[in-house]
Amino acid sequence: MMLRQPAIATVCVIAAILAYWLSGVAAAGRKLAALEPLPPRASYAVTLAFPPEQFHQLRLQDKGRVVEVRERTVYIMDVSPSAAHDIAHEYWVDSVTPWAGR
Amino acid sequence: MSAAITAAPPRARPFGRRFGRGLKGLAGVLLLLGAWQASVPLVGMSSYFYPSPADVIVAFADLVRKGILPVYLADSMIRYLTGLTIGALLGVGLGVLIGLHRTASLALSPLFRFLFAIVEVAWIPIFVVWFGYGVKTIVLALIYVVFFPVLYNTLLGVRTAPQLLVNAVRSLGGSRLQVLRLVILPSALPGIITGLRVGAGFAFRGLVFAEIVAAKTGIGYLIFEGTQSQQTARTIVGMIVMGLLWLAIDQFYLRPIERATIQRWGLTVDAEQQA
Numbered sequence: 001m002m003l004r005q006p007a008i009a010t011v012c013v014i015a016a017i018l019a020y021w022l023s024g025v026a027a028a029g030r031k032l033a034a035l036e037p038l039p040p041r042a043s044y045a046v047t048l049a050f051p052p053e054q055f056h057q058l059r060l061q062d063k064g065r066v067v068e069v070r071e072r073t074v075y076i077m078d079v080s081p082s083a084a085h086d087i088a089h090e091y092w093v094d095s096v097t098p099w100a101g102r
Numbered sequence: 103m104s105a106a107i108t109a110a111p112p113r114a115r116p117f118g119r120r121f122g123r124g125l126k127g128l129a130g131v132l133l134l135l136g137a138w139q140a141s142v143p144l145v146g147m148s149s150y151f152y153p154s155p156a157d158v159i160v161a162f163a164d165l166v167r168k169g170i171l172p173v174y175l176a177d178s179m180i181r182y183l184t185g186l187t188i189g190a191l192l193g194v195g196l197g198v199l200i201g202l203h204r205t206a207s208l209a210l211s212p213l214f215r216f217l218f219a220i221v222e223v224a225w226i227p228i229f230v231v232w233f234g235y236g237v238k239t240i241v242l243a244l245i246y247v248v249f250f251p252v253l254y255n256t257l258l259g260v261r262t263a264p265q266l267l268v269n270a271v272r273s274l275g276g277s278r279l280q281v282l283r284l285v286i287l288p289s290a291l292p293g294i295i296t297g298l299r300v301g302a303g304f305a306f307r308g309l310v311f312a313e314i315v316a317a318k319t320g321i322g323y324l325i326f327e328g329t330q331s332q333q334t335a336r337t338i339v340g341m342i343v344m345g346l347l348w349l350a351i352d353q354f355y356l357r358p359i360e361r362a363t364i365q366r367w368g369l370t371v372d373a374e375q376q377a
Contacts, residue, residue, distance in 0.1 A: 003359065004358075005354055006354055006355045006358050006359065009350075014344055049167070053168065056168070057172050059173075090169055
């Protein structure tokens with residue numbers, strides 16, 4: 001009875017994380033719908049709603065090879081399908097479009 | 103046997119009283135924010151030197167919109183909870199061992215007293231050399247910070263377990279394990295919880311320092327990086343988030359757990375409840 005408060009807080013935190021994750025999965029599906037099926041390795045132009053900061057570049061660097069940043073778009077190569085889904089999962093990513101690469 | 107050492111649980115505070123206390127707390131915060139906002143034109147400095155509450159709110163919204171704050175928050179909490187859990191488990195385990203075994207006490211006590219004197223701040227540069235920048239170094243620093251308060255409070259709890267009850271269980275044919283489970287651990291529980299609460303607070307401060315030195319993400323890094331990039335409002339957002347996080351952890355986890363253990367055993371009284 002006395003530990004009801006921690007239990008409720010834990011359930012709320014888990015529910016918030018789950019909601020965040022599920023909304024990201026749905027968003028990733030929408031953003032990549034036109035690109036499916038994804039090739040094993042591909043290059044993408046990832047457009048954000050704002051000019052990317054170091055944080056965003058480092059996050060994207062983990063998913064592939066960032067080769068260029070122009071205004072709100074980050075150009076990234078050697079991206080696997082799962083990494084493309086991870087990128088599209090981020091709510092700060094506006095769109096993911098194919099890019100011919102270099 | 104348990105009835106002899108178990109006190110009645112404290113009565114829950116009425117909702118109206120809790121709500122009134124919450125309102126008073128909120129009034130204090132609003133007063134501070136009002137004074138801060140009013141002081142901005144009087145100070146007359148740029149937002150880099152003296153950001154207003156409005157600047158901080160804008161910075162907060164910006165950090166959320168850009169996805170920075172949720173990731174930093176999650177990274178910090180994962181590190182914090184990992185360090186806290188491992189540090190607490192080690193502290194309780196070794197506290198019970200040292201409390202029960204004279205040989206272990208003789209062998210380990212001087213070493214722990216020596217290590218206790220070396221603050222985690224001194225260890226972090228060495229951890230960076232050994233483990234590099236990142237999670238390992240931060241978690242190790244947190245384990246170190248949590249370990250000692252939990253260890254010494256557990257030790258105190260174990261050593262002050264009522265000998266009468268130990269003898270009673272033994273005279274009834276109880277094994278060493280039963281003595282530990284039925285007497286020693288319940289007696290040590292208030293000490294363990296006190297150590298955990300102290301360690302949790304220390305770890306929170308340690309987290310900020312460790313992230314400043316050894317991380318590229320996290321709330322501590324946000325605090326540091328904000329001033330480095332001349333975005334002082336972000337630093338203040340980081341500080342406020344740290345404070346709010348601690349309030350939430352204390353309010354929703356540490357206090358209820360403490361109430362459910364320490365006060366249940368009738369050993370302490372919540373001073374705030376008396377106020």
